[in-house]
Amino acid sequence: MRSKINLMNNIRLRFAPSPTGALHIGGLRTALYNYLLAKKHNGTFILRIEDTDQLRYVPGAEEYIIESLKWSGLIPDEGPGFGGAYGPYRQSERKELYQKYTQQLLDKGEAYLAFDTPEELDAERLKDPTFKYDARVRQRLKNSLALPAEEVQRRVSAGEPYVVRLKVRPNEQAVVQDQIRGEVTFDTNELDDKVLMKAGGLPTYHLANIVDDHLMEITHVIRGEEWLSSTAHHVLLYRAFGWEDSMPQFAHLPLILKPAPESFLHKENTPVLAQRLAQEFHKKHSDVPSAHFEKTEKFALQVLQDKANIAVSLKEKDKDEPEKAQLKAFLKDSLFGKLSKRDGDRLGFPVFPLSWQGEREDDSFVGFREYGFLPEATINFLALLGWSPGTDQEIFSLEELIQAFSIEKIGKSGARFDIDKARWFNQQYILKADTADLMDKVRPIIEANGHQPGDAFLHSFIDLMRERAVTLLEFWENGYYFFEPPRSYDEKNARKRWDAGRSGLFRQFVEGLSILPDFSASPIKAFVEGFLQDNELKFGEVFPLLRIGLAGTMQGPAVFEMMELLGKQETVGRLKKAFQLFDEWVAQG
RNA sequence: GGCCCGUUCGUCUAGGGGUUAGGACGCAGGAUUUUCAUUCCUGUAACACGGGUUCGAUUCCCGUACGGGCUACCA
Incomplete structure (x- = not known):
């Protein structure tokens, strides 16, 4: 028998997933807690592959699990490919x-x-x-x-x-x-x-x-x-x-549960979701006549619309016909209970650490990584889903988690998955990340969209955009116009603010910009301010138009910084083109 | 149905026999800002219910309700 004093010495914990497909986020959390306790006591973290079900074995799943652990920073001390004196670590062996x-x-x-x-x-x-x-x-x-x-x-x-x-x-x-x-x-x-x-x-x-x-x-x-x-x-x-x-x-x-229906049901997506659930229901129950589809969809919609009483309306009643009972059971399973892989694409958030390519399209999923989440943020989010340090601290590095972790602080009740909280964590990590680090992670995204930015450019871009991107993907989504011309313009606001009478003045303005010897933010600022003053223009009459002309949208980083990064030629070109467009719009009436 | 587990703001949670029940996300409002965002401030909102035990229960006990898990030659 181990003595009490010895109890926490040489502890050995294992994470033992089954290679039946992608590793679920709940599985990752289990791995994390095992890892944390092991590391806290200088123990050993072991990966063991439980592949005793040949029927459910999925090729590639083991590699996926290992890659997920590596991405998350949870490196096993023992396991297949990691060595160790207690092998083999695959049950099939x-x-x-x-x-x-x-x-x-x-x-x-x-x-x-x-x-x-x-x-x-x-x-x-x-x-x-x-x-x-x-x-x-x-x-x-x-x-x-x-x-x-x-x-x-x-x-x-x-x-x-x-x-x-x-x-x-x-x-x-x-x-x-x-x-x-x-x-x-x-x-x-x-x-x-x-x-x-x-x-x-x-x-x-x-x-x-x-x-x-x-x-x-x-x-x-x-x-x-x-x-x-x-x-x-x-x-x-x-x-x-x-x-x-x-x-x-x-x-x-405790298990990770589906998000609360109230949290994802909005006027706009409710009909879409109802339709989707109806489709899934008919796919699953092929014995239900497809002619009933409309009826199914209608019932689903009716249930979803009464947000507060979903659970009540799905309660089985004795007088329910078999098909109705089946539908109710299906909807209940789809809306409540533990988080499942289906919930991810149904609701538009990741449920797996990494993307997974299944044999069929409906067995393929986008991961946290591909959604643009940082591993540190994902881990931090997961750690707090079911465990609490007992203090007000929210942001933890892996090392801090190891120090703070203890089994006693793990909660007892199931935790609902909350993508907004996950996004918030990611934002915190993007805000404080090293620029070099972000450069490495954002570059592939930019390149995937067909651009090869230089280091200096990318560096400035990230500094300008990091406060405006919650995920890595959003660097591109919200700042693509630094790499290519705006795809569309905020026409409504442009029309509202464009005064055809000032068209010449704005042309003069662009002319002035084009002969600035030093095209960096502060000289640009000086020039613009001078111009405004000379022509008795207000900020609000000019800035929004510059923004729309440069970026297509009224949102974005400071205009002068934006101009500097875009460079003189691009700035002048875009403004010329945009102002001409504005003229046309207003002329059309 | 049976067995097992659980229940603090919409969500994640802290707390614990006497507290203005604390924090975070979200949401709302405000300040700063050339916009958006960041930042800061303020607000919003919770102890499932019924019985005990007790001077006193949100906290302890028992029921009820509700939620969850399991109930395979799957893990």
């Missing part, structure tokens, strides 16, 4: 180990063989929806506990497929000491005989995770709350192996 330990359990009488086919079990569940493979029913089923030994032998030698199940004893208690929730007790009468070894010879998560955590000397298991229920079985497994004394400490994290 540890098959013999699981077989060996399964045999151990079999020998001890803690597990048994079961020959029931999936079809037979489905039939049982059809008969009785509450069917559970447990002590009460196993005597009447096809397993090594119920069948005569000779028959078991015969079936095995005949190569008949079987699974190995944990023999759960009735009338016992499985107690989980959870670091976040305290003591959670389960009655083994409620627990089924979980499959440990699948017919294909691969272990289930339950077995693999216990064997590996034991062999890898994992001291703390931090994982999502969806695992809390099955932890009862895990405790039983440790008991069956006789490893209870070295069982890791468990901490089950």
Whole structure:
């Protein structure tokens, strides 16, 4: 047994994702908390790939997971490609180990063989929806506990497929000491005989995770709350192996939930969302006649429009027809509960750290990185989603998070995902980032749009735009006109402010600009101010027109700085062109 | 349905037997500014409900409601 003093020494934590697709943002948070606790105590952070489900295995997912961790700065100390003395770190490469330990359990009488086919079990569940493979029913089923030994032998030698199940004893208690929730007790009468070894010879998560955590000397298991229920079985497994004394400490994290419907439902997007949900519903339930689409959409819209009562209107009623009940259930799943990959493109925000290209288009997603989020900001945002330092500090570097982190400060209740908060964090990081750093990250975006800015230009551009960009992408979106002519002009405001009578005066103004010997902000300023004074013009009569002429919009950095960066030739050219356009507009009336 | 977990402003949360229940995001207003943004100031808004325990409960206990998770030869 570990002594108390020793408890936080040499701690070993693992992040154990399954390579079934892109790593969800909730998974990244789990990785982060594992990493933080490990690093806080100079422990070891391990990556283990749980690829025991060959059916759900997705090529590229492991690489994706590793790239995501690297992007986030959570570098494993051990793991596939990272070395370590406890490998291999891919469960598919540890098959013999699981077989060996399964045999151990079999020998001890803690597990048994079961020959029931999936079809037979489905039939049982059809008969009785509450069917559970447990002590009460196993005597009447096809397993090594119920069948005569000779028959078991015969079936095995005949190569008949079987699974190995944990023999759960009735009338016992499985107690989980959870670091976040305290003591959670389960009655083994409620627990089924979980499959440990699948017919294909691969272990289930339950077995693999216990064997590996034991062999890898994992001291703390931090994982999502969806695992809390099955932890009862895990405790039983440790008991069956006789490893209870070295069982890791468990901490089950509250889940990340979908954003509150009130927060994303606006007049403009409600019909769009209703339509989208209707489409998804019909796609999922092909048995529903497509002629009902309009009806579906109408109901969805009706539900969404009454923002405050969505949950109430989706409540099942006995008199609901099956199709209505189905629709309600679908909408409820789509609008409430844990954050899912669908929510991202449905609502227009990232749910994955990095973009993911699935086989089909509807299995492809844009990541935080590609949306223009900085990894530091993403991590900071995630850290505070479910954990709090107990102080008013909001901005944390990874190093600061390590110092401040503790399991006791993790919250108990689910946290709703809030993209506005994520954006705010990103803005904070952009505001204080090194210009050189931003240059490296913004340059590819500019280049992707067909421009090759020089260092000095890019440097000034970033200084001018950083207060006006919340994401990296917005440097381009809000400041593209530094690289190419405005695509459109704020016509309404131009017309309002353009006085045809002053057309000549403005031409004179451009003329003056074009002969300035030093085209930097302060001489430009001096010139413009002088011009205004000489011609008795007010700021408000000139500046907005300059802005629109230069950038197309009334928003943007200081005009003189803008002119300096654009350069004389570009400035003069754009203004000439714009003023001519304004003249035409006004002439047209 | 069964089992398990949870519930403080719209959201993320601090707090905790006696507090003007604190901060942040958002939203609204104001100041600064050639616009926008940044920055600063102000405002908005919360202890789910019902019973206990107690001199006193938002805080502790029990119910109810609501939310969430699990209920596979998936993880």
